[in-house]
Amino acid sequence: MPRTAASAPYPTRGVVLRSRPLGEKDRVMTILSPERGKFAAVARGARGPKSNLAPVSQAFTLARFLIVHGRSLDIVTQAQIENAHTHIATDVLKTAWASYLCELCDTVPEHLPDEMLFELLCVALARIDVAAETALAVEMVGRWFEAHFMDLLGHAPTLGRCVACGEKINIAATDTTQRLAFSPVLGGTLCQSCGPRDPQRLSLAVQSLRALRRLERAVEPPALEELALSTAARHDLRQCGIYSIAAF
Numbered sequence: 001m002p003r004t005a006a007s008a009p010y011p012t013r014g015v016v017l018r019s020r021p022l023g024e025k026d027r028v029m030t031i032l033s034p035e036r037g038k039f040a041a042v043a044r045g046a047r048g049p050k051s052n053l054a055p056v057s058q059a060f061t062l063a064r065f066l067i068v069h070g071r072s073l074d075i076v077t078q079a080q081i082e083n084a085h086t087h088i089a090t091d092v093l094k095t096a097w098a099s100y101l102c103e104l105c106d107t108v109p110e111h112l113p114d115e116m117l118f119e120l121l122c123v124a125l126a127r128i129d130v131a132a133e134t135a136l137a138v139e140m141v142g143r144w145f146e147a148h149f150m151d152l153l154g155h156a157p158t159l160g161r162c163v164a165c166g167e168k169i170n171i172a173a174t175d176t177t178q179r180l181a182f183s184p185v186l187g188g189t190l191c192q193s194c195g196p197r198d199p200q201r202l203s204l205a206v207q208s209l210r211a212l213r214r215l216e217r218a219v220e221p222p223a224l225e226e227l228a229l230s231t232a233a234r235h236d237l238r239q240c241g242i243y244s245i246a247a248f
């Protein structure tokens with residue numbers, strides 16, 4: 001039978017979000033690609049130590065793939081690693097953050113191309129890979145990713161206004177001590193009168209919300225000296241990120 005256009009191999013770049021064994025010899029990878037979105041593909045023989053596809057089938061790997069459509073799953077026929085992010089796998093903290101970011105990307109629907117999400121993940125993984133091995137440096141990249149991830153999915157929190165009634169929340173730039181009600185469910189800050197509308201609201205320091213806004217606006221993950229996160233702000237951002245992401 002002549003080969004049809006659908007069975008012709010096609011090239012794509014992609015990041016391996018996760019990888020699991022299939023049978024005794026193969027692996028199934030979940031790949032995030034700028035052209036095809038998230039999709040699953042089989043790397044035949046990748047569990048063999050001598051397989052060319054063994055290194056590329058590891059999570060967090062950025063590679064160029066050549067893929068053919070299979071009956072149920074697509075099949076990787078060739079792959080060339082662009083960045084294996086080798087420092088991530090040797091560091092527990094980096095592995096934990098990279099896994100979390102890949103899990104977030106794994107929540108998007110299949111076959112929905114999003115070039116910006118792909119670029120966001122590439123930048124974050126590359127920065128985590130080369131980050132100095134301090135918890136704060138890696139965490140900064142993770143929080144930057146979270147802020148942009150929420151924004152891309154249309155869930156950026158409303159800051160500076162009340163998410164319930166729209167009233168502007170005025171706080172002097174010199175005021176660094178005020179705390180504000182934040183609703184992960186409603187997706188933003190609440191004014192004093194609307195605060196009781198969400199019994200699960202968080203109380204966040206205004207400095208933490210300012211840090212969140214700077215993370216949202218930063219084109220790249222800020223260096224530690226650019227955005228000094230206090231212990232309190234780190235705690236607030238962790239709460240805010242986890243609850244907001246769980247809420248959508």
Ligand SMILES: [Zn+2]
Binds near residue numbers: 162164166167190191
């Ligand atoms: Zn209000």
